[in-house]
Amino acid sequence: MLLNVKEVSKRTSLSRTTIWRWLKGGRFPEPLRLSDQCVRWRSEDVDTWIRNLPARQAQ
Numbered sequence: 001m002l003l004n005v006k007e008v009s010k011r012t013s014l015s016r017t018t019i020w021r022w023l024k025g026g027r028f029p030e031p032l033r034l035s036d037q038c039v040r041w042r043s044e045d046v047d048t049w050i051r052n053l054p055a056r057q058a059q
Contacts, residue, residue, distance in 0.1 A: 002032070002040035011046055 009016050022028035029049050031039040 001043040003043055003046060004040055008041050008046055011043075012050065 003011065005016050005019060008014075008019055012019070014022070019028060023030070029041060029045040031041045033039050
């Protein structure tokens with residue numbers, strides 16, 4: 001299943017801004033670019049990222 005940024009935000013409890021900032025910083029999985037205006041994340045990639053989060057992250 002492919003997820004848009006709103007769905008990724010709900011699944012991860014991250015704001016859309018944080019998702020894009022973390023993506024730019026290499027801290028979040030790369031999306032698929034389906035067109036110039038359309039990006040989607042594989043649900044498996046997001047789920048794997050969530051499973052691999054440390055129990056507690058330093059701020």
